[in-house]
Amino acid sequence: MFRDADGREVTLRGFNVSGSAKLYENGLLPFRTSADAARSAQAMRDLTGANAVRFLIGWEGVQPAPGRIDHAYLDRAVAQIRAFTDRGFRVLLDYHQDLYSSHLFNPGSWYTGDGAPEWVIRAGGYPRESCGICLLWGQNMQTNAAVRQAAHDFWHNRVLTTPAGPVGVQDAYLAQAKAAMTYLKQRLPQSAFDGIVGLDPFNEPFDGGLDGGTGLDWEKNHLMPFYQRFRTAMDEAGWDAKPAFVEPLVFWNTGFFEQGGMTSAGRLGTRMVFNSHYYDGARMTLDPSPASDGTYAAAMNEIRRRATDLGTAPLVSEFGNKLSGTGSDRTPWMIRAMYQAMDSGLAGRDWWSGPAAGGSVLSSMQWHWDLYSGRHRELMNGNPGKVQTEGDGWNDEDHSVVAADEAGGLALRLDARVLDRLYPSAVDGDTLAFAFEDLARSGYGGAGRQQAWLTVPSSMPGLAALVKDRQYGVLVWRGSVGAAPTELHLPRSFTPAGTVVVGDLGTVDGVPASGPVRAVHESGSSSAYKLQLTAAPGSPGAVHTALVVNTTTGAPVTAGQLAAARTELSAWTNRRFPAG
Incomplete structure (x- = not known):
């Protein structure tokens, strides 16, 4: 479990801020201005009592060209982070990516990504992308040759020829992350830096090809060595007292294509946190049944057990479901059941008869909190003919639990009784x-x-x-x-x-x-x-x-x-x- 300076056991509860960091209209940051960040932080504190956020940044924002760190981007991030730390929030900094990079996708594509900058993709020389017949954007990780080859190159540290010379692609990533962490530590006041709980080195890692092995082999041979290298970069940047919040292979608990889960990783210890996501893949696709009492107890208990086996604390840094479209009528109780299972790994009908079996209270950050929900103007893959305005403005998703009214006031879109909870x-x-x-x-x-x-x-x-x-x-x-x-x-x-x-x-x-x-x-x-x-x-x-x-x-x-x-x-x- 997490402990504070007084030795108390701490539960982190809050939201991801936000999917807007994937959008160019936002400058690849959660908010367009520090004033918007402050407005969001205040509303989140007042409306939900959240005490933590997962704050998204991106490789492309930090390093738009080889050998160059965009300090102005990091300064804007500092101002937005402080909007939360100044209000008592703890912040988990997240290096976010989805499908590796938006620059893998063509202007007419059904999908897009985020993460790696354009110069990396140009140097990679990847094939024209195609997902085929995909029900969800995440299927690109399994079927899109361009996405898979780019990810494979990253984990194998392929040497790319760039305008700044040859560079291993993973080496470049680690170098810019170290530079960003060093700069952030210098620019954040000590009180704000103290409010940073740690860093998520790579959102939703996917393999790009198992080279004939299993997901557990891939985690042992590629993912864990990367995390160890990132841990060293954190130490050298002055983040040695903060843990790395490391994620397993993204498919480990999806319900489909399940592989990985770090059972071959050995014990992580206190310098790494087992950082899992949870989405109900079955109910997002084929399962029409509603959620009810105890629906997600087994899934959350697996996260608890896995962290215990790894000798570290657990965190659920993403979970949620869509708030519009087919199946969204089941979302309120799906989210309710997820929170119930994070509070205790028992169905409510069984809790009073054996409460100690419920396990630890899981810390978590829901996906997500976007004050621009339904009011975006994002050119999808730079295409002026595909302006995204609805929902999250990204891959037809609509997960934000908050939206602004005409006067700019923020209101919850999901029942406040689900989101504003009693928690220790x-x-x-x-x-x-x-x-x-x-x-x-x-x-x-x-x-x-x-x-x-x-x-x-x-x-x-x-x-x-x-x-x-x-x-x-x-x-x-x-x-x-x-x-x-x-x-x-x-x-x-x-x-x-x-x-x-x-x-x-x-x-x-x-x-x-x-x-x-x-x-x-x-x-x-x-x-x-x-x-x-x-x-x-x-x-x-x-x-x-x-x-x-x-x-x-x-x-x-x-x-x-x-x-x-x-x-x-x-x-x-x-x-x-x-x-x-």
Whole structure:
């Protein structure tokens, strides 16, 4: 797990900013201006309580010509990064690519890419691209000869003849990344640099050809040596205290063409993080069934297990689904089920009977947050006859959870109950179990069916009565390790005055602004709150439990209900998490 300077266990939750970094209209950065970055950061903090972002940059932006680093590009990135770090966000810097490069694609192509600059592609001399009959743009990785050959060249460090002389293509990539990291460290204030949690060296690595081996062979022989070289570049650039967030072969958990997963990589240790994506390939293509309680528990548990086997922390740095088009009616509960499985690897119907089996709370960043959603003007592959305006402005995708109105105000496109969640942002000790009932509806804009997934057993009637038809969450942890409090983000639907907390550290109906159970503003926000729970000193191994209930709806809570819930919760904790 991740730990902060106070030794607390940290959960990172947030979004990717953003797919707009793939677009030339944005100058290959997430935002067109630093003011737009600040507007996005503020809205994200206020509307969702996010505490982390995956911030995209691209090789082409950093190094538009061989031997030249675009420092003006990096300066714009610095200003945009600071819009987030100044508001208390942690930032994962991501070197992004898809299908290797946009310059592999012709002006009339159905698809495009991003990543490698034009001078690399010109030097490669690649064939005319064609995906064939492709249902999804990602199939180019399997069927497009130009894309596959370019990727193969990268992993084999092919020597290219460029205007600046011969250069190994992977060598060039590592050199510009080192130069960019060195410059960013110099230009970012220390407080902002401290807010950088690490760097993702290569988004969604794909092989381009396995040379007769398996995906595991390719990861061992090509991907891991690249990550080791990148780790050295980070150290030499002054990023030695920050981990590399390394991704496995992109196909490892897609549901189709599954290969890889780093089981041949050995133990990564603390200097690398197991960085996985998750998309439901089956429901994105052929499976018409809706998601429901526990749908993604197995997939997220596989990420947990893989990180444990690798001896490091896990991160889900991309997940999501489309918000328009065929099948998008299932998206609200698909996303709900993904968050549920990242909170706990158990179906809600099973959680109360064996909460410790749910595993760790997974840190994650959803794909994605684009304030320009539906308002792009991107010339696809430079073609003025193919101006992309809808959705994400890229390969017909529409994943942004936010959009701007005519006045420039930002509003969530997906149910706020899915996105603005109760989660343990910092735990003073070790999390033993966590679950959240969000009561998110199955449709958009408050429409659709409401169904509770986290159901309290009949053996706890008092607690069941308290949470019936209400949002609620439960955190169990063993602490404490320091003086800093345990913190949970409090969604906007939970007002401090309309929140009940039941637990061993105190029971309150309406959370005050001081005391061992209190509500304070999230850093960088005047409207979002976090719940702080402070244990008395002298009990470092004690088990603590907090039940947090949104009581802004329903009948007023009585003292008898609180007493009954507390008695049942205490007995449950003692039974499921015995002392010692």
